[in-house]
Amino acid sequence: RAEIAAFLNQKGGVGKTTSVVNIGAGLTILGKKVLIVDLDAQGHLTTFLGIEADEYTNTVYDVLRGRVEPQDAFVKKPLGARFTINGEESQLSMTVMPSNLDLAGADMTLANGPERESLLKKAMNKIRGDFDYILIDCPPSLSLLSTNALVASKKVYIPVQTEYLALESVENLMKTIEVIMDRLNPSLQIGGLIATRFDGRKIINRHVVESMKERFGSLLLNTMIRENIVLAESPSHGQDIFTYRPRSNGTEDYMSLCLEIMGAGSSG
Amino acid sequence: RAEIAAFLNQKGGVGKTTSVVNIGAGLTILGKKVLIVDLDAQGHLTTFLGIEADEYTNTVYDVLRGRVEPQDAFVKKPLGARFTINGEESQLSMTVMPSNLDLAGADMTLANGPERESLLKKAMNKIRGDFDYILIDCPPSLSLLSTNALVASKKVYIPVQTEYLALESVENLMKTIEVIMDRLNPSLQIGGLIATRFDGRKIINRHVVESMKERFGSLLLNTMIRENIVLAESPSHGQDIFTYRPRSNGTEDYMSLCLEIMGAGSSG
Ligand SMILES: Nc1ncnc2c1ncn2[C@@H]1O[C@H](COP(=O)(O)OP(=O)(O)OP(=O)(O)O)[C@@H](O)[C@H]1O
Ligand SMILES: Nc1ncnc2c1ncn2[C@@H]1O[C@H](COP(=O)(O)OP(=O)(O)OP(=O)(O)O)[C@@H](O)[C@H]1O
Ligand SMILES: [Mg+2]
Ligand SMILES: [Mg+2]
Numbered sequence A, B: 001r002a003e004i005a006a007f008l009n010q011k012g013g014v015g016k017t018t019s020v021v022n023i024g025a026g027l028t029i030l031g032k033k034v035l036i037v038d039l040d041a042q043g044h045l046t047t048f049l050g051i052e053a054d055e056y057t058n059t060v061y062d063v064l065r066g067r068v069e070p071q072d073a074f075v076k077k078p079l080g081a082r083f084t085i086n087g088e089e090s091q092l093s094m095t096v097m098p099s100n101l102d103l104a105g106a107d108m109t110l111a112n113g114p115e116r117e118s119l120l121k122k123a124m125n126k127i128r129g130d131f132d133y134i135l136i137d138c139p140p141s142l143s144l145l146s147t148n149a150l151v152a153s154k155k156v157y158i159p160v161q162t163e164y165l166a167l168e169s170v171e172n173l174m175k176t177i178e179v180i181m182d183r184l185n186p187s188l189q190i191g192g193l194i195a196t197r198f199d200g201r202k203i204i205n206r207h208v209v210e211s212m213k214e215r216f217g218s219l220l221l222n223t224m225i226r227e228n229i230v231l232a233e234s235p236s237h238g239q240d241i242f243t244y245r246p247r248s249n250g251t252e253d254y255m256s257l258c259l260e261i262m263g264a265g266s267s268g
Helices: A016-029 A044-048 A060-064 A101-109 A116-130 A144-152 A164-183 A203-219 A229-237 A249-267 B016-029 B044-048 B060-064 B101-109 B116-130 B144-152 B164-183 B203-219 B229-237 B249-267
Strands: A003-007 A034-038 A075-078 A083-085 A088-090 A093-097 A133-137 A155-161 A189-196 B003-007 B034-038 B075-078 B083-085 B088-090 B093-097 B133-137 B155-161 B189-196
Touching: A003 A016, A003 A144, A016 A034, A016 A044, A016 A093, A016 A133, A016 A155, A016 A189, A016 A229, A016 A249, A034 A044, A034 A116, A044 B164, A060 A101, A060 A116, A101 A144, A116 A133, A116 A144, A144 A164, A155 A164, A164 A189, A164 A203, A164 B044, A164 B229, A189 A203, A203 B229, A229 A249, A229 B164, A229 B203, B003 B016, B003 B144, B016 B034, B016 B044, B016 B093, B016 B133, B016 B155, B016 B189, B016 B229, B016 B249, B034 B044, B034 B116, B060 B101, B060 B116, B101 B144, B116 B133, B116 B144, B144 B164, B155 B164, B164 B189, B164 B203, B189 B203, B229 B249
Parallel strands: A003 A133, A003 A155, A034 A093, A034 A133, A155 A189, B003 B133, B003 B155, B034 B093, B034 B133, B155 B189
Antiparallel strands: A075 A093, A083 A088, B075 B093, B083 B088
8 A cells, every 4th residue: 555645845946846756756766656646736746747737637636626536637657767677678657646727726615625634635545555655746835735635645754945944934834744643644744854955065055954953853864955957957858857867966866865765664 | 105016926935035035125225115025924034034923923914804003013124234325324124014824824714805805905005105115025826815915016026946847837927917917906017027046057047047038028127136145044144135245146136136126117
């Protein structure tokens, strides 16, 4: 049964979408069956992978409203790179549940329904058996959609850009997560904080990492994602980092993060 | 009567808060009376300036709910730097309307009231006479709060990080703004797109600026804000860039942007 994880931080632009795409791809390369869900009405994960979610495409919004079954909103995304595993060349692909602006109305249209916080959980329960990992990309807000992600997940990972403003909002986020753990999802755990866009030459980045270690201790994952321009370039080619630039810091960092997350899974 | 401008982009982390604080400070140095409004429940603008908005502080949420008058939620923020204007040293300050997490409930609690989209406009109308500029920092979403900002404003400025994902969401934003212009605020104009975190050495930054020029023409403001680490450091000192590092690219860029915005005001 799939390990379901949400990637959430209400601070914008900290690397949530970049992390979900590249961890999804890394886990796929490591032989796992992966579904990634775009729960942001802006559809950045969908755009990142070059998927067109027009009015004929079934999206996560159609799934949440019960209009279609979850598997009817699956899009197969082949990873560009050819991988040779055990001597055999294979075409790997991950599954994407896309999103588009229709989702923008969800907070209002789904707000009055019964069990409004567990719509995503019910949908994921139908398909958990088909995957090893389900990763959910959240919008930069604490809304009904991100509550749905936290209720559906067993783990939540918090990407934190190593700059001052991004650090400040983590305490608020932790409080919100604790409320969800108490009231809606007692099995939810914090998978960890992921330091992103780290540049060791910048004093502020080093200072922020120091305060993260002091404030959050072992919740801060060992792997830090370094600032690497190819991570910002790969979306304009619709590709994950392993496909776009296999020999790069971005590839190294996201692969080591995948291994840490997988390891965390077995000891978690 | 104040020129009211909203700074909005639903894409997170593109420099909205950094721009409102530093344009506010720049206009203050140029002799204007400035109010900056924090319309983000995360309160990043409030945190940026070292303001503590606890349960005893009147915030923008109290103003929107009509619990207090707008001027009861003013916090005076002195600019650290001493400015000598016409031979006289003066202590300049700008006014801040702070925010805190109470605002997170606004989309739900204010959603059913009458004229829910013009709550901020009504409040700003009471105090417009006291300022030359009112700048509104928006959260990274298209919600009731950002609609309030667009209804209250005469201009909207769109900070766009010069990276692929940030560019993609601008088209959606323009469509939303047009809907607001048609239905709720016919006098709203697009003040311009502001290219932020630009680093001329990075190919992707140059490419994105080229496509912005092609797609949006003269809507792209001439002044680009260059990537400059001191802009990310100044919030940890509670200071605007002019106070924190008067001799820096950040100071130069934001001062030239202020002049462009002021000039745009007179010919707009
Ligand atoms: N390690 C990195 N090095 C360089 N650029 C990065 C890195 N991680 C992310 N980026 C870039 O930073 C920007 C923000 O990243 P991303 O869109 O993944 O953040 P997000 O948290 O999902 O944003 P939002 O809050 O809007 O959903 C993007 O342009 C992305 O390409
Ligand atoms: N020109 C710049 N050079 C370097 N760092 C910058 C620049 N502009 C902004 N930053 C940094 O980038 C991060 C994002 O900026 P900021 O918080 O202003 O964006 P925002 O759009 O307000 O984010 P949110 O969507 O979360 O409200 C911050 O850590 C800020 O310090
Ligand atoms: Mg995202
Ligand atoms: Mg902000």
